[in-house]
Amino acid sequence: MEKMKFTPDVLRAKNNEFKKSEEWKEFVVPLIESLGKK
């Protein structure tokens, strides 16, 4: 069975993908912004 690949390059590429996703815009960004205000 293959193992997950967690090299820094893969992680950064994945993070860039995450930042382009709808989930990032619709849930993560508002959440972090809300937490910052409290």
Added chain:
Amino acid sequence: MKQICISLFINTNNDYNKAYIRHILKQGNSLITIPPSEYEDHKLDEIIKTSKPIVAYFYSKVYHTTKKIDIKFCEFDINLFCESIKTIVDITFENVKELSSEPFDNSDSVKIEVTSLIENVLMKYKYNEPINLIYLISDIFKSTLTSHKLRNGNKRMSSMLLANILYYQGIFLKCSIKYKHKEFWKMNEDKFIEFINEYDRICVSDNFDEKDLDLLLKIYQWIYDSVYISLNFNYL
């Protein structure tokens, strides 16, 4: 054909994990549902023992659609994860800094403290197979949230770290289907804020140790209820 990487299990030859995979495939949960009529029990060993993806009919609770997709189980290696944690912490701090203009502790010494805190959590699981990955991630979240390594931005950093670590496993931290309408999304967001503020209070109270396990289980349940595996996720 799309491929999903589900990596909740570290030791797939273990009977406990087999039962768990069977549960996901057959019964469904908040993440994934396969209609029972499409489930082929005899394929389970094939899924577990080989790295070849299987074809299954997949019903997404998020998109309300039935699609034919590949499901591929991928082994989670805690040692590889441990080696990558410094990068994950660095990325998380960068993300918070980008998203919030409020005061935020992001010194190198704080990053080192957070990294070693997570490494300590991982050490607990290293020789403790089988690992339930959501449980492990809950433990990391609990530790960063309650240890208060950051004077400013601890909740933001902990939440961002949680979202990032889940994403690297192919899981979005997002409202599940029951929160698909906007008003419910807002409710779930408020619930999360209320939830982590509650733990903020618990961790400074005198009887925190007694509530430690209870807290972990609540975090586990909340995460389990609030994530889904993305249909668009292509890890490999």
